[in-house]
Amino acid sequence: MTPDGATLRQHPDDNVAIVLAPGGLQAGALALDGTPLIEDVPFGHKVALADLPAGGAVTRYGVTIGLATHALGRGSWVSDDRVTLPPAPSLDRLPPPAILAARSSAAVRIRAGATFDGYRNADGSVGTRNLLGVTTSVPCVRGVVEHVTRRIETDLLPRYPNVDGVVALTHAYGCGVAIAAPDADIPIRTIRNLARNPNFGGEVMVIGLGCEKLVPESLLPEGQEDASVLRLQDTAFTGFQAMVDGMLKQAEGHLDRLNRRRREPCPVSDLVVGLQCGGSDAFSGITANPALGHVADLIVAHGGSVLFSEVTEVRDAIPLLTARAADDAVARALAREMAWYDAYLDKGGADRGANTSPGNKTGGLSGIVEKAMGSVAKSGSSPIVDVLAPGERIRRKGLTFAATPASDFICGTLQLAAGMTLHVFTTGRGTPYNLAAAPVIKVSSNSEIAARWHDLIDLDAGRIATGAVTVAAMGEALFSLILDVASGRHTTAADRLGLQNDLTVFNPAPVT
Amino acid sequence: MTPDGATLRQHPDDNVAIVLAPGGLQAGALALDGTPLIEDVPFGHKVALADLPAGGAVTRYGVTIGLATHALGRGSWVSDDRVTLPPAPSLDRLPPPAILAARSSAAVRIRAGATFDGYRNADGSVGTRNLLGVTTSVPCVRGVVEHVTRRIETDLLPRYPNVDGVVALTHAYGCGVAIAAPDADIPIRTIRNLARNPNFGGEVMVIGLGCEKLVPESLLPEGQEDASVLRLQDTAFTGFQAMVDGMLKQAEGHLDRLNRRRREPCPVSDLVVGLQCGGSDAFSGITANPALGHVADLIVAHGGSVLFSEVTEVRDAIPLLTARAADDAVARALAREMAWYDAYLDKGGADRGANTSPGNKTGGLSGIVEKAMGSVAKSGSSPIVDVLAPGERIRRKGLTFAATPASDFICGTLQLAAGMTLHVFTTGRGTPYNLAAAPVIKVSSNSEIAARWHDLIDLDAGRIATGAVTVAAMGEALFSLILDVASGRHTTAADRLGLQNDLTVFNPAPVT
Ligand SMILES: [Ca+2]
Ligand SMILES: [Ca+2]
Ligand SMILES: [Ca+2]
Ligand SMILES: [Ca+2]
Ligand SMILES: [Ca+2]
Incomplete structure (x- = not known):
């Protein structure tokens, strides 16, 4: 990485630099290697450090990120509309694993004894939160589940101070879908595995309707009994309040168990961190x-x-x-x-x-x-x-x-x-x-x-x-x-x- | 329709009847035409009124609803697993319009002067509700919009008694999607037309993020000015509270206008009723x-x-x-x-x-x-x-x-x-x-x-x-x-x- 205060080159092979100056750079300003800008270039955008021929590679990170649509002189703004995409890399002849090179580059400072305070679960996983999960097998139940989670928050959670909250796992899947189609395994296993997230501690309620395609029992974490499944169409419920009471009663059993849990020091090896941009x-x-x-x-x-x-x-x-x-x-x-x-x-x-x-x-x-x-x-x-x-x-x-x-x-x-x-x-x-x-x-x-x-x-x-x-x-x-x-x-x-x-x-x- | 109290035939050509008896009917009970049941048939299910050969048509509503998987004697339970689907009707040679027959069958009693009390809009449409719609161009803004709609409900609506409520038009579309794909016109026009629903009276706020693919301005009803669009990334907003204040201020202008509206008698011809099962x-x-x-x-x-x-x-x-x-x-x-x-x-x-x-x-x-x-x-x-x-x-x-x-x-x-x-x-x-x-x-x-x-x-x-x-x-x-x-x-x-x-x-x- 080569910065000069106003611009920055990421890789020695790059023929463009990124403008770092907060307001951008104006024509005449100097970029890296003394490159004079021949037009204004906005903050965060690219300036050509060399003459780029029509169709020539624009190189950043040491790789071709695009091809110049027409000849661009040194000091030009390499804007989005002046670059076309190269074809995607073929998936047929990819570089094979090069284990040693990869392993050796991961040189970081180990913090001896580094821990975090987590909730250890029966299956060995560790949560960073102690949440009651309320999952759903079909969107039909959403309004009722939102009503019940509000009631759990206001009426029950104050009595269970060690529980961090209640989370409704609502979604648009479960019925009105081609549940036997080839790609349906993706949404089905997603909903099933959401309920198994370590932050729910294995204590998950499943609320179903009763006539949907997705089977509520299939959403229970392993080892959890059927008693945690409740269907609104169950003939035991006469009217809305009976459904709500049934869910609140069920929630109390889960909250009792969750409330007995305490954070304990856990090694970093128990963390599962997801990255996204x-x-x-x-x-x-x-x-x-x-x-x-x-x-x-x-x-x-x-x-x-x-x-x-x-x-x-x-x-x-x-x-x-x-x-x-x-x-x-x-x-x-x-x-x-x-x-x-x-x-x-x-x-x-x-x-x-x-x-x-x-x-x-x-x-x-x-x-x-x-x-x-x-x-x-x-x-x-x-x-x-x-x-x-x-x-x-x-x-x-x-x-x-x-x-x-x-x-x-x-x-x-x-x-x-x-x-x-x-x-x-x-x-x-x-x-x-x-x-x-x-x-x-x-x-x-x-x-x-x-x-x-x-x-x-x-x-x-x-x-x-x-x-x-x-x-x-x-x-x-x-x-x-x-x-x-x-x-x-x-x-x-x-x-x-x-x-x-x-x-x-x-x-x-x-x-x- | 031929009912006998316990069973019902929908069309004279039908070879099945529906069991009406609340607990179903047991073997030996009599169905229509004196058909003796040869097995139990649950409530709402079909009983064969004639012998059905293997592959024979099961007829209800006067049409073939399926084919018997094997021979079913008179009085049998024609259950789902004993019926296979016929092929779907071809779309190539469909019956042409038969206008007179259709029109004459719609003989119903007209209620002279029937009206409902609705909210008449500038475009001639009529709402059944007087709602402030808050639409969104991308799901990123959902949390902020839900916060703001709660604030509108608690802090503003009490001052606008003629407004029926505030509705957040949140959804999962707008970015992270192939917005130029052939079928993308469906979600785009859906979101656009949702904001034009007559129940929002042409007063819609649009909340965008600022970097999304779906352009917030494209969601405004015709004739509504750009001032109704607010982007969270607008550099005018420093911090969360500034965004919230900006939205509340904008909401007040809309609520002022909505609050001046009153219901008025409208003919049934102004109703748009959607049917679903x-x-x-x-x-x-x-x-x-x-x-x-x-x-x-x-x-x-x-x-x-x-x-x-x-x-x-x-x-x-x-x-x-x-x-x-x-x-x-x-x-x-x-x-x-x-x-x-x-x-x-x-x-x-x-x-x-x-x-x-x-x-x-x-x-x-x-x-x-x-x-x-x-x-x-x-x-x-x-x-x-x-x-x-x-x-x-x-x-x-x-x-x-x-x-x-x-x-x-x-x-x-x-x-x-x-x-x-x-x-x-x-x-x-x-x-x-x-x-x-x-x-x-x-x-x-x-x-x-x-x-x-x-x-x-x-x-x-x-x-x-x-x-x-x-x-x-x-x-x-x-x-x-x-x-x-x-x-x-x-x-x-x-x-x-x-x-x-x-x-x-x-x-x-x-x-x-
Ligand atoms: Ca992302
Ligand atoms: Ca990303
Ligand atoms: Ca909600
Ligand atoms: Ca439907
Ligand atoms: Ca339907």
Whole structure:
């Protein structure tokens, strides 16, 4: 990384630099290597450090992020509309695992005896929260479940001070869907695994209607008895109040057990941290995501579990990832998930290029390749030990690729289903994103949004761009914050404000 | 319809009868025509009135609802697992419009001078409610919008007594989606048209994030100024409280104008009533849906507008519907929507048979043909004057087929987008279904659920099955109830309990 205060080059091979000067740079200003700007270039956007011929490669992160649509002189603004996408990397001849190189690069400082205070579950997993989960087999019950969770909050929770809250796992799936279609296994296992999230401590209520396609009993965690399932159509209930009373009575049994639990010191190897970005800008790949990469390496080095995701944002970086696969099976699984998503998009008349948003472009990103290179920086440098299909549950400690759409809420929902107990979310443009089932730490990629959204952002990684702090130091600070939030010692910005987003279940199969 | 107290034959050609006796009928009991039951047949299920050969047609509603899997003797239980589906009707050679026959059958009693008290809008449409709509261009803003709508309810609404409420139009669309994919026009126009629903009186706030794909301005009703759009990323807002204050200030302007509105008598021709069924049973097609058919004919005869929907539940009845098309263009549009959905399901590895639920089968329905014949009874006998693709807005008064999935929440959302101002929902199994943007009248198909769910069901159409009341009389009673609810004189069961379901936007295009 070569910064000169006003511009920054990411990799020695790059022929573009990113403008760091807060208001952008004007024509005549000097960029790296003494390059004089021949036009104004906005903050976060790219300036050509060399003459680019028509069709010539635009190189950032040391890779071709696009091709110049026409000849661009040295000092030009390499704007989004002057760059076209190269073809996606072939999935047929990907680099094989190169285990030694990957392992040796994950050199981080171990904190001897580092722990967090978590809730240990009977199945060995550890929660960062002690929540009563109320899951649902069909959206029909949503209004009733929301009524009951409000009643639990006001009437019951005050008597159970060790319970952190009640979370309704409501969603749009369960009936009115082609439940036997080939892709229906994705939403079904997602909802099932959501109920098994360690933050619910194995105590989950299931509310069903009674005539739906999704069988309520199938949503119970293993070993939990049928008594935890309640159907509104049960003939035992005459009228609405009887349903509500039935649910409140059932809730008390769960709350009794949850209330007896206490936090205890747990090693970092018991953490499952999910990583995601949304509303990215050109700084995401310089500041916030590399800091997440460092923290990912730290957690893995301490024996913990890290999930990274967002298929359309790793698709163009896939050769870098198969090289980091722990073995051939993992490399093949990475290619399998990319191929599945290629086919899914193709069936709908789209491709990976549909990922980028207007905000990404305003933020300086010239298409999905540049975005992907910034996005995968979150994964650090550890070997990839496993790959989960959407909705699957984590199987191994270490760094796992959990295949999900990049869509923020779908990705967050699928990472919860995978068993995530804490979420770290980076943003350049700003988002009030939050989840109810696990705490979300929001990290900004630039200092401007961190200052403006002072009560919505938890950590400003933008200071990396100016050299005020190193990636490693920011990673260390984030690691400490993760341990504090996981332990319940620190409340995140969005939790302080009481903001929450809904679960969004990924259903690639038809509705009926 | 031939009832004998214990069983009922729907059409003279039928070779099955429905068991009406509350506990079902036991072997040895007598069905219609003196048919002795050779085994027990549950309530709502079918008994064979003649010997059925293997592969022979099972006839109900005068049509083949399925084929016997093996020979079934007279008096047998014609259960779901003893019937296979016939192929779907071809879409190539459908019966042409037969205008006179259709028109003459819609003979209903006109109530001279019938009106309801509605809110007349500047565009000529009429609302049944006076609501402030807060729409959203992306799910990221959901938590903030929910916070603000709660603040509007507690802090502002008490000062605006003529405003009926505030409704957040939140949804999962707007970013993280393939917004240029061929089918993306469906969710986009749905969200746009939701904001134009007459119950919002043309006063809609749009809350966006600022970096999303869906452009917030595109969601404004025509003629409404840009000042009604607010983006959280607007640099004018420093911190969360500034965003909230900005939204509350904007809300006051809208509430001021809404509060000056008053209900006024409006002819029935200003009503837009959407019809739907969910959790159907074998009685749906005998009781509740025919009563809806009568009310549909009544509303149309009074010059009003009726929407019926649920493509997979009309697919098998399509020859009956093209015959009722007002002209060839309408008949072709009906076939076009069926073909679109056939292809959509096929692409996902499913077909129309995926529609039926376990509850339908427990309720006595033997597959989608029988369900469809019961479902289309809702449409009455008026000519079909128009066909809307999913998310389109109503264009003509009279009976319109609004193509939607049968999924309850998706259908309700699309009918709201079409301009529905009052919803009638029939159910046999029971559902607490409700919407926030328009009142929902729930009609039961059997008296058992109406009695058990006494505070969740608005009207018991089950009494039709026993002959206690005629279809026409039930239709007249429902018509009166519709006028009372539309006028705000009568509160529906679900509104009294404060239950609500979320909007669910139909997105057949991929997410990214
Ligand atoms: Ca992302
Ligand atoms: Ca994302
Ligand atoms: Ca809600
Ligand atoms: Ca239906
Ligand atoms: Ca339905």
